Amino acid sequence: MSTTFDKVAEIIAETCDIPRENIKPESHAINDLEIDSLDFLDIAFAIDKAFGIKLPLEQWTQEVNDGKATTDQYFVLKNLSDRIDELIAAKGA
Amino acid sequence: MRLEYFQMLDRIVDINVGERTIKAVCTVPKKSPVFEGHFPGYPLMPGVLLIECMAQTTGWLASALCNFSGLPMFAGVKEAKIRTAVFPGDELEFEGKVVHEGSGYTMGEAKGRRGGKIVCDASITYRIVPFPSPQFRKTLQDWATRLDFPLKELIK
Numbered sequence: 001m002s003t004t005f006d007k008v009a010e011i012i013a014e015t016c017d018i019p020r021e022n023i024k025p026e027s028h029a030i031n032d033l034e035i036d037s038l039d040f041l042d043i044a045f046a047i048d049k050a051f052g053i054k055l056p057l058e059q060w061t062q063e064v065n066d067g068k069a070t071t072d073q074y075f076v077l078k079n080l081s082d083r084i085d086e087l088i089a090a091k092g093a
Numbered sequence: 094m095r096l097e098y099f100q101m102l103d104r105i106v107d108i109n110v111g112e113r114t115i116k117a118v119c120t121v122p123k124k125s126p127v128f129e130g131h132f133p134g135y136p137l138m139p140g141v142l143l144i145e146c147m148a149q150t151t152g153w154l155a156s157a158l159c160n161f162s163g164l165p166m167f168a169g170v171k172e173a174k175i176r177t178a179v180f181p182g183d184e185l186e187f188e189g190k191v192v193h194e195g196s197g198y199t200m201g202e203a204k205g206r207r208g209g210k211i212v213c214d215a216s217i218t219y220r221i222v223p224f225p226s227p228q229f230r231k232t233l234q235d236w237a238t239r240l241d242f243p244l245k246e247l248i249k
Binding site: 038041042044045048049054055056057058059061 | 168169193195196197198200218220
């Protein structure tokens with residue numbers, strides 16, 4: 001059974017044409033994989049569809065801009081996968 | 094259609110917020126400086142302007158869905174196809190659909206028809222960005238009203 005990270009990595013590999021083996025749990029989507037904000041919208045769209053959720057990108061961006069969070073919390077892939085799992089759990093609650 | 098002003102649509106003829114669809118119509122002008130260059134002696138509607146028509150069509154729907162809380166900024170186009178030539182005087186109908194409303198972005202589709210036959214289609218990405226000023230929001234809403242956009246019925 002594939003994990004949330006595996007699914008996210010597959011989405012990123014397919015959407016951004018990045019070799020799957022280069023995408024690791026500790027990879028930062030922006031700093032390491034050099035995914036820009038427009039490409040990340042395609043990723044968010046695919047994640048929203050795949051998991052039946054809505055990634056709160058506006059809220060995350062606001063928190064980062066306000067200094068209340070770091071980009072690592074949302075864009076390091078293992079952390080992004082944890083956030084996705086939380087959103088899935090919240091949806092089912 | 095006011096090509097030189099990038100005001101591509103003449104009228105919104107249907108908008109269904111529940112089904113997230115929209116229809117708009119326009120007539121390509123018979124004369125325009127655009128056709129003096131594209132092309133001399135063979136006036137042809139530029140394909141990129143058909144893409145703009147599609148982007149504006151689904152863009153108005155995205156505006157309705159977000160309650161004019163922000164500006165749907167044309168950010169990406171995929172699978173754009175210009176299937177046949179469009180000429181001055183052609184009457185066009187555009188259909189738009191929003192396929193996903195994300196956080197701060199909207200994914201849409203659109204197609205254009207002439208006489209019922211598809212002339213172009215594309216998938217379009219919008220960023221929903223803050224209006225640069227309250228006045229600009231009103232400017233956009235005034236523009237919507239001129240297009241018969243049912244502003245009072247849809248926007249609270």
